Amino acid sequence: MEKLFLVEDEPKLRRELAAALTKNGYSCIQEDDFTHVVEDILSEAPDLVLLDINLPVHDGFYICRELRKVSPVPVIMVTSRDSDLDEVMSLNTGADDFISKPYNLHVLLARIAAVLKRSGDGNEQTVLNYEGVCLQLLKSKASYAGKEIDLTKNELEILKKLITQREQIVSRDELIRTLWEQAEFVEDGTLTVNINRLRRKLESIGLKGFLTTRRGQGYMVEWKNEY
Structure with missing residues (x-):
């Protein structure tokens, strides 16, 4: 079930819209505090954001x-x-689509479905998101809370594996097989070096404790975004 984040400052309209979207199979998060909208969206990590332009504190273009x-x-x-200016500005600020009120x-629903499909097609195996952490596979970068790090090939593959299997323990043997086809020729300490280097990089962008060690079992990511 795709999760939608609704940023609408008219309570009645927001509730009605959430009810209609829920009825049509979506999970909805409703924003009712407009002081930290960006942080709230990143924390929830939705599949799509419906963003009103006219908002208190900051308008939709800024967000x-x-x-x-x-x-x-x-x-x-x-x-x-x-x-037309609103539509042009929306697309120029990075929006995927634009719709005017009152909308049918x-x-x-058709617009939402189309954007989700395009996003899924375009981002398949290229972008992973988890609790505000964005892993860009084609660029070999990870970002969180506005900070970004470059990753080596091995670091990227480790993080991809752990985020894909998030909140599950991934054994050292499984990680070694992921990184090196001929695992029998790889020293166990080589993985430890890669893990430690990745952990230091993650800590540099505020992700201390993101990658945890389960002694005798392996590694996992089990993170609750507080940004």
């Missing part, structure tokens, strides 16, 4: 720009103004 600095999460901008629910 979308800030999101794009750290996350590829799909964004559909929503406005009560039927303006069936049209909105």
Whole structure:
């Protein structure tokens, strides 16, 4: 079930929209505190954001720009103004689509489905997101809370494996087989060196404790984003 994050400051409209989307098979998070919208979105790690333009504190354009600095999460901008300028600005700030109020629910559902499909097709095996951590496989980079690190090939493969199997223990033997085809010729300490180097890099962007060791069993990521 895809998770949608609704950023709409009209409570009645927000509740009605959440109810309609839930009825159509989506899980919905409703934002009702507009002081830390970007942080809240990153914390929830939704599959798509429905983002109103006219908001208290910061408008939707600002929020979308800030999101794009750290996350590829799909964004559909929503406005009560039927303006070509709003549409152009929405796309220029990184939004994936744009829709005007009042919108037809069936049209909105079609837009959401289309954006989710494009996102899935485009990001398959290229971007992984977990609790605000964004792993860009094609760029060999990881980012969190606005900070970014470059990863070696081995570090990337370790992190990809652990995030893909998040909240599960991955054995050392499994990681070694993932990194090296001829595992029998790899010294056990070689994996430890790669793990320790990756752990230091993750700590440098605020992810201390992201990668944990389960003695005698292996490694895992079990992280709750507090950003």
